[in-house]
Amino acid sequence: xxxxxxxxxxxxxxxxxxxxxxxxxxxxxxxxxxxxxxxxxxxxxxxxxxxxxxxxxxxxxxxxxxxxxxxxxxxxxxxxxxxxxxxxxxxxxxxxxxxxxxxxxxxxxxxxxxxxxxxxxxxxxxxxxxxxxxxxxxxxxxxxxxxxxxxxxxxxxxxxxxxxxxxxxxxxxxxxxxxxxxxxxxxxxxxxxxxxxxxxxxxxxxxxxxxxxxxxxxxxxxxxxxxxxxxxxxxxxxxxxxxxxxxxxxxxxxxxxxxxxxxxxxxxxxxxxxxxxxxxxxxxxxxxxxxxxxxxxxxxxxxxxxxxxxxxxxxxxxxxxxxxxxxxxxxxxxxxxxxxxxxxxxxxxxxxxxxxxxxxxxxxxxxxxxxxxxxxxxxxxxxxxxxxxxxxxxxxxxxxxxxxxxxxxxxxxxxxxxxxxxxxxxxxxxxxxxxxxxxxxxxxxxxxxxxxxxxxxxxxxxxxxxxxxxxxxxxxxxxxxxxxxxxxxxxxxxxxxxxxxxxxxxxxxxxxxxxxxxxxxxxxxxxxxxxxxxxxxxxxxxxxxxxxxxxxxxxxxxxxxxxxxxxxxxxxxxx
Amino acid sequence: xxxxxxxxxxxxxxxxxxxxxxxxxxxxxxxxxxxxxxxxxxxxxxxxxxxxxxxxxxxxxxxxxxxxxxxxxxxxxxxxxxxxxx
Numbered sequence: 001x002x003x004x005x006x007x008x009x010x011x012x013x014x015x016x017x018x019x020x021x022x023x024x025x026x027x028x029x030x031x032x033x034x035x036x037x038x039x040x041x042x043x044x045x046x047x048x049x050x051x052x053x054x055x056x057x058x059x060x061x062x063x064x065x066x067x068x069x070x071x072x073x074x075x076x077x078x079x080x081x082x083x084x085x086x087x088x089x090x091x092x093x094x095x096x097x098x099x100x101x102x103x104x105x106x107x108x109x110x111x112x113x114x115x116x117x118x119x120x121x122x123x124x125x126x127x128x129x130x131x132x133x134x135x136x137x138x139x140x141x142x143x144x145x146x147x148x149x150x151x152x153x154x155x156x157x158x159x160x161x162x163x164x165x166x167x168x169x170x171x172x173x174x175x176x177x178x179x180x181x182x183x184x185x186x187x188x189x190x191x192x193x194x195x196x197x198x199x200x201x202x203x204x205x206x207x208x209x210x211x212x213x214x215x216x217x218x219x220x221x222x223x224x225x226x227x228x229x230x231x232x233x234x235x236x237x238x239x240x241x242x243x244x245x246x247x248x249x250x251x252x253x254x255x256x257x258x259x260x261x262x263x264x265x266x267x268x269x270x271x272x273x274x275x276x277x278x279x280x281x282x283x284x285x286x287x288x289x290x291x292x293x294x295x296x297x298x299x300x301x302x303x304x305x306x307x308x309x310x311x312x313x314x315x316x317x318x319x320x321x322x323x324x325x326x327x328x329x330x331x332x333x334x335x336x337x338x339x340x341x342x343x344x345x346x347x348x349x350x351x352x353x354x355x356x357x358x359x360x361x362x363x364x365x366x367x368x369x370x371x372x373x374x375x376x377x378x379x380x381x382x383x384x385x386x387x388x389x390x391x392x393x394x395x396x397x398x399x400x401x402x403x404x405x406x407x408x409x410x411x412x413x414x415x416x417x418x419x420x421x422x423x424x425x426x427x428x429x430x431x432x433x434x435x436x437x438x439x440x441x442x443x444x445x446x447x448x449x450x451x452x453x454x455x456x457x458x459x460x461x462x463x464x465x466x467x468x469x470x471x472x473x474x475x476x477x478x479x480x481x482x483x484x485x486x487x488x489x490x491x492x493x494x495x496x497x498x499x500x501x502x503x504x505x506x507x508x509x510x511x512x513x514x515x516x517x518x519x520x521x522x523x524x525x526x527x528x529x530x531x532x533x534x535x536x537x538x539x540x541x542x543x544x545x546x547x548x549x550x551x552x553x554x555x556x557x558x559x560x561x562x563x564x565x566x567x568x569x570x571x572x573x574x575x
Numbered sequence: 576x577x578x579x580x581x582x583x584x585x586x587x588x589x590x591x592x593x594x595x596x597x598x599x600x601x602x603x604x605x606x607x608x609x610x611x612x613x614x615x616x617x618x619x620x621x622x623x624x625x626x627x628x629x630x631x632x633x634x635x636x637x638x639x640x641x642x643x644x645x646x647x648x649x650x651x652x653x654x655x656x657x658x659x660x661x
Contacts, residue, residue, distance in 0.1 A: 075591040077595075078622040079623065082623050083621050084624045111623040114627040115627050118627070126591045126626060129591065130623065311633075315586055
């Protein structure tokens, strides 16, 4: 038996045989042909069948309201029916007298490299779509495409380096118990697709292909990111029981995902989504997000892309709010530093970026080029929309006052240009530096709401570098010192009727949620995929009981005791 | 020959989704459709050709239509782009 841990990207528990998805590198044959008409027919037929396959997948997905995936696949169809791609392929066939596979590959490479040459990360990724589609048609021409779907005959856990939307499409989903991959991320289309099929998925398991054999039995826990190779009999029967309980729990959670959430004794807790890139939004809406508690605007600025101007930003913030049906959106101003940079900003490398020129500090320094356009864009988008502004990395009251003066300057400039904006926009701050939590009382007079970023608050309070694996084991949000700071912040805020949200990883941690609710948090903002479960956890908590227990937790100073104190408030399946 | 000049409002420009939508729309007409962007010209019924132009947010393109239903085609395609591909 061996236990390995990775990143959970689609929840669920399953046990079954391993199926290694071996992707032979596509070898494209090149040979001369006489009968050009025959090659033309072959390529046209392969495309027609490919299109039919993708179309039936789109039909199945649209029933599940997977608009995002349908759009990706629609684009794939457009590539398949592209007249220029076909013309170029046919011209190669007729002029060079070469086989269809070779000519299609040459034609699609022509377009892929042209698209790749465009100075834009998004377009570079699209070049790979062209290659993927052409590979798909070529493997159909070679008759190797059916290898996977044909060999998979019994329910199995798919193990692969990576998995694409098209590969998932070609698998019989009734036989797929789970996905285990070496590379991937939570925002991958494949992960979104797995979630819509409710297939557990754990990724980021480097080297896993070398460790698993086709004869192994595997158990996957997509909630915790755990994979067990050849579980022993105890582990095995435990897992089966867990799986059944989880299915009941998750079905209940999904059925109620779009409902507002109250504790069992009626305290209202809002559950919002953290959004870090635009293609997360349909998923967030589907999972029942009541708004966006943290819109990380970094995705607009990172990489080599141009810094988006005021108009472009205003358009994006407005459209995000509109796609949430006008629900509350909290836009956090840019939080980058020398570790996450935009090449156009010329940031110098720093010895210690977490403590360096970042977030609000950097924005003040780049006031004209960065900060003012963003503030104005948020002000304009908040006109007749429920959009609020939040500042990251606040450490002193002076910073907030300085920002508010700048906000007035921005308003005046917009007014001079006769631009419409919301003059009474709500302003909040992230509580993520201990000094901000300690001075929470003073901040309540300056701002409308707080959102506690527990990841950074923990890192700064406990002096633990989150990115340093040698010490990251010490990184725990339920540390008594961190809890004390959260408690202090909430008390200060509630005295002045201000709300407090938690937007760090702690907000989605089943063990932490009862404590956070007990000390009075008003709102939890989590990754979209966690929303149904977080809501279900809240429904199972009695606020009065959580309040009593959290008072004990705050006086415990012992993490093992914290676990036993809160145990009664956590659904069995998530312990 | 009919020509219309329009501005691409989509925040990313003519990327996969918008190019796909445009080429699909263009394919519904019999006329030949071309998109002119600077010195480059692309078949308006080819998503890949449109994408390779690299048109970004806020840039102007010219839609050139040639054929029996050119007037109606140019009109509808220009409107389609103006309406942000909706």
